[in-house]
Amino acid sequence: MPYNVETGRFEEYCAELSEFIPGRMGVFQEVTIPKGVLVYSTKPGPPKPSGRTYKVKLHSFAPGMATHTYYCETVGVGKNPRVCWVGTGSYWHEVDVNDIPEIRAWAAAKYGSPPPTSDP
Numbered sequence: 001m002p003y004n005v006e007t008g009r010f011e012e013y014c015a016e017l018s019e020f021i022p023g024r025m026g027v028f029q030e031v032t033i034p035k036g037v038l039v040y041s042t043k044p045g046p047p048k049p050s051g052r053t054y055k056v057k058l059h060s061f062a063p064g065m066a067t068h069t070y071y072c073e074t075v076g077v078g079k080n081p082r083v084c085w086v087g088t089g090s091y092w093h094e095v096d097v098n099d100i101p102e103i104r105a106w107a108a109a110k111y112g113s114p115p116p117t118s119d120p
Helices: 015-019 101-111
Strands: 030-033 038-041 054-057 060-062 068-070 073-076 082-086 092-096
Touching: 030 101
Parallel strands: none
Antiparallel strands: 030 054, 038 092, 060 082, 068 073, 082 092
């Protein structure tokens, strides 16, 4: 199941995000990248947390990858979907879709909100 209503998160492969992120060239969706979100990049080095909150125009999204089992052995590890944009120095940047407030709001409206969490 790509969207887990219990946790309010997209998990593994999810093609439904094409409804939120148009697939036509020249049509870009602007979204917010919150401060502290882990940003992956084609720039050499490990992923880094964003230093501030900023807006980006999305180029595309990667729908993620499902966990595969082959003869009772796990051969592929699941990967959550990510959104992509061109950032600093023309390097490609990506973040997990679950870190984007606009996508979380869209998913909550479409699939229903997750149950409230209780703090101990």
